Each structure stands twice: as C-alpha cells, then as structure tokens.
Amino acid sequence: KQEVTQIPAALSVPEGENLVLNCSFTDSAIYNLQWFRQDPGKGLTSLLLIQSSQREQTSGRLNASLDKSSGRSTLYIAASQPGDSATYLCAVGQGAQKLVFGQGTRLTINP
Amino acid sequence: ETGVTQTPRHLVMGMTNKKSLKCEQHLGHNAMYWYKQSAKKPLELMFVYNFKEQTENNSVPSRFSPECPNSSHLFLHLHTLQPEDSALYLCASSQPQWGGATDTQYFGPGTRLTVL
Numbered sequence: 001k002q003e004v005t006q007i008p009a010a011l012s013v014p015e016g017e018n019l020v021l022n023c024s025f026t027d028s029a030i031y032n033l034q035w036f037r038q039d040p041g042k043g044l045t046s047l048l049l050i051q052s053s054q055r056e057q058t059s060g061r062l063n064a065s066l067d068k069s070s071g072r073s074t075l076y077i078a079a080s081q082p083g084d085s086a087t088y089l090c091a092v093g094q095g096a097q098k099l100v101f102g103q104g105t106r107l108t109i110n111p
Numbered sequence: 112e113t114g115v116t117q118t119p120r121h122l123v124m125g126m127t128n129k130k131s132l133k134c135e136q137h138l139g140h141n142a143m144y145w146y147k148q149s150a151k152k153p154l155e156l157m158f159v160y161n162f163k164e165q166t167e168n169n170s171v172p173s174r175f176s177p178e179c180p181n182s183s184h185l186f187l188h189l190h191t192l193q194p195e196d197s198a199l200y201l202c203a204s205s206q207p208q209w210g211g212a213t214d215t216q217y218f219g220p221g222t223r224l225t226v227l
Contacts, residue, residue, distance in 0.1 A: 004153065031213050043115070043201060043218035051213075089154065093213050097142060097167070097205065101154040 002027045004092050006102035014110050015082060021075040021105045023090030028068050031093035035064050035075050038087040038104065047088075048075070080109045113137055115219035117202050123225045124192065132187040132222045134202030142214060143185040144203040145177060148221070154201070160185060161207055192226045199223050 003026045013019055023033070032051045036044040048057045048064040050073070056065040063076040077084060087106045091099040115136045124130050136143065145157040159167035160179040174196075176188040185202055199221045205214035 041120075041220055043220040044203075045218075046215060049213075049215070091154075096208060097144075097159055097161075097214050097216075098156060099154075099216070103151070103153045 002030075002092055002094055002100045004090055004100050004102035006088075006090050006105050008105060009103065010106040010108075012108040012110060013080060015080060017080050018076070018078050019080055019107075021077070021088050021090075021107070023073040023075070023102055025071045025073075025092045025100075027092075028071055030068065031095060033064075033066050033073050033093065034091045034099070035062075035073075036089040036091060038089055044089065077107075082109045082111050085109045115202055115204055115217055117200075117219040117222050119222060120220065121223045121225075123227065124189070125227050126192060126194070128192075129188070129190045131189065132200055132202075132224075134185040134187075134219055136183055136185075136202075136204035136217070136219075138204055138206075138217060140204040140206045140217075141182045142205045142207050143179060143182070144205075144216065145185065145187055146201040146203065146218075148199040148201060149195075150198070157187075189224075192224075194226050197224055197226045 005024045007022045034049045035047045038044050050057045050066040061078040066073045087104045089104045090102040118133045142161045148154045157171045158177045163179050178186040201221045202219040203216040205216045
C-alpha cells in the first residue's frame with residue numbers, strides 16, 4: 001500500500017527566504033506526482049505535475065523535483081511571499097484517476 | 112458559477128439525522144470524485160464516478176451513499192453517521208483521459224461536516 005509522508009508538518013519563515021518542502025513515498029511504481037496548494041475555504045489548487053519519466057517541473061517561483069528510485073520529491077519556493085502561506089499537499093498518482101495524498105505541510109510566511 | 116461548487120459549506124448533524132451533500136461542476140467533465148479529509152489524516156479517496164457509473168468505492172461504510180444523476184452533479188447521502196465521520200468532504204471533477212494519461216482533477220471548496 002502506497003504511503004506518502006511530508007516533512008515538516010509545519011514551517012514558518014520570514015518573507016523573502018527560499019525554502020524546500022519534502023515529500024517521500026514508499027512505492028516507486030507511480031504514474032506521476034503532483035503538488036497542490038490548499039487555502040482555507042477554497043479547496044485544492046494544482047501547482048505542478050511531474051510525470052514519472054520527468055525529473056522536474058518549474059512554474060514561476062516554484063520548482064518541483066522527482067527522484068522516483070529513492071521515492072522522494074521536493075518543492076522549492078524561491079523568494080517567499082506572505083501570499084504563499086497555505087498548506088501544501090503532495091499527491092502520488094497511482095493510476096489515471098487515483099491520487100494518494102500526504103498529510104501536508106502548513107507554511108506560514110511572516111512579513 | 113464556474114469550476115466546482117459544493118453545498119452546503121458547513122453542516123452540523125446529529126447521529127440519527129439524514130442529510131445530503133451536493134457537488135456541481137461547470138467544466139464539462141465526465142468524472143467526479145468524493146474525498147474525505149479528517150484532522151491529522153491525509154486526504155482519502157472515497158468514490159469515483161465516470162460517465163455517471165461508479166468505478167471506485169474505497170471500502171467506504173454504507174452509511175455514506177453516493178449518487179450521480181448526471182455528469183455535472185454528484186451527491187453524498189449521509190445516514191446514521193458517527194462523530195468520527197466529522198471531516199471536510201471535498202468533491203473533484205476531471206475529464207477522463209485515454210492511453211494511460213492522468214486526469215487533472217479540479218477540486219471544490221469542500222463541506223465542513225460536524226457530527227454530534
């Protein structure tokens with residue numbers, strides 16, 4: 001059974017810092033890996049999707065990497081802003097429609 | 112309305128009540144999902160519907176009864192719930208892909224359910 005773990009559970013940093021969120025998974029047989037952002041009362045928003053054959057994806061100040069063999073992914077956020085404060089969820093794609101989520105990292109960016 | 116909407120946004124019910132959660136998607140998708148997000152637990156897939164047919168039931172207790180009358184609407188009927196069923200229930204939709212590609216799921220804001 002696939003298990004996804006995110007470390008740390010919570011992180012608080014001052015504005016402007018670069019930071020890394022970590023995700024690990026136990027079964028390397030994955031379709032892809034996604035990073036989501038969850039804001040209170042607004043559901044989930046997909047940030048980046050990395051296919052199993054890819055090593056990384058970039059979108060603006062976000063960069064996600066995938067090392068399938070070691071069962072790890074990282075989300076790098078550059079030049080953090082208060083608007084980046086949210087819970088970040090990592091989800092492993094186990095099939096076309098099945099996502100297995102981690103518990104998330106609650107990120108707070110202090111002005 | 113755009114995207115995926117859910118009603119009500121908050122619901123408090125007793126263990127003997129019967130209530131329903133509603134989800135509507137305005138994206139023209141043909142797959143819809145129910146997820147449960149409990150405190151201190153990861154988001155869990157409950158049900159998947161494709162073209163109105165249930166294709167996944169992740170061992171969900173029968174006190175949760177889903178209904179998908181058409182590709183745009185999804186309901187979750189609740190009956191005789193337990194306090195441990197209190198959680199955020201999220202709905203999502205996607206357009207089924209073929210050839211092994213992964214669907215991109217779009218999520219609603221969720222219904223916060225409290226069972227007393």
